[in-house]
Amino acid sequence: MSAAQDGANPLRKYKLVFLGEQSVGKTSIITRFMYDTFDTTYQATIGIDFLSKTMYLEDHTVRLQLWDTAGQERFRSLIPSYIRDSSVALVIYDITNRESFSQTSKWIEDVRAERGNDVVIVLVGNKTDLGDTRQVSSEEGEKRARDLNVMFMETSAKAGHNVKALFKKIAQALPGMDSGANDNNRTSMIDVALNASNQNATDGSNCAC
Template identity: 70%
Template sequence: MDSPSTPATADFSLASPRRTKVVLLGDQSVGKTSLITRFMYDQFDNTYQATIGIDFLSKTMYVEDRTVRLQLWDTAGQERFRSLIPSYIRDSSVAIVVYDITDRQSFLSTSTWIDDVKAERGSDVMIVLVGNKADLSEKRQVTIEEATAKSTQMNIMFIETSAKAGLNVKSLFTKIALSLPGLDKDGQADAKNIQIDVTTQQAAAVPEASQCNC
């Protein structure tokens, strides 16, 4: 007697998650490593240690009806490592450009980091502007309105986070996973950046990010 045939639904070749390279950029001490640590391990280390060169971590996300494997590349913010950065941007799908909301210069520097990304990847990349250290809102040097205006002008995503408090960190990476191009059912890539609207917040609380419908 013939053994029963394997049902077509048992094709496990479809289960292999897509790998997406995400590179984190920004000046020294804005919290790039802390964001990754919070996302990966739900931990925060108060001891600051500068990233030397490039670090790499990977995490699989399960969001809605899709599985996405994010390759997170943590880059050094020090000027002496700047020459290494373009080679890591070159094949990235997502660039997270981080600044410290209490350090205005780090916000001004994001323009250069974004220019570097566009020089290497053109429009074939999703760019997210992230204002970190939102738990220190009383020391704020960059307003939400100013950062929102910049993201709108550049047609990129924007969100404020606190790696220390764990606020909006999961939301950041979830929004990225849901916005990745080429994951829709008909296989058509949509590289349009989606702005994340962050509304007025209190010093001790950062609201969940929501997608802007504008």
């Protein structure tokens, strides 16, 4: 992209906050998207981790700021301040853990309490590679998403299934990206540049996700 093009299309920044119970795969989804890797070891995220990724689309360049939140109750009080100025909230649950799915309504309520309707919300069922132990059907996830008027997708951070598709779907829905919302080809990723603010980001969800 030339300097002239950069001037004509200034970099748009969007804050994405990842929410959900402990061990559902929040960090693993981020790691798969950022580095296309998966860590089989588990280490809980402490507080908040931040990374960023620039996506070059056909007509736009966007900077996605990825905020990875801890799922433990003791960090819950920190989260509203990170939701407050977010463009996108991803509410993650583990398809093999019904309790994590049950809590998604509360997470979505928390987002709407802070952001109203000025936010894109995506309900994400993770760990589809563990289909044999699935406790939450795809139909249940889709129904909850419809009932709460949010987007929905299932992923496997471990297998890499649907992770790129998830972020492509988000890119199409970002505020100010309406011109490409109905044209999948216009929002395909051409190139990727990475910039991690925390090279030692801990993983709140690297267990078999």
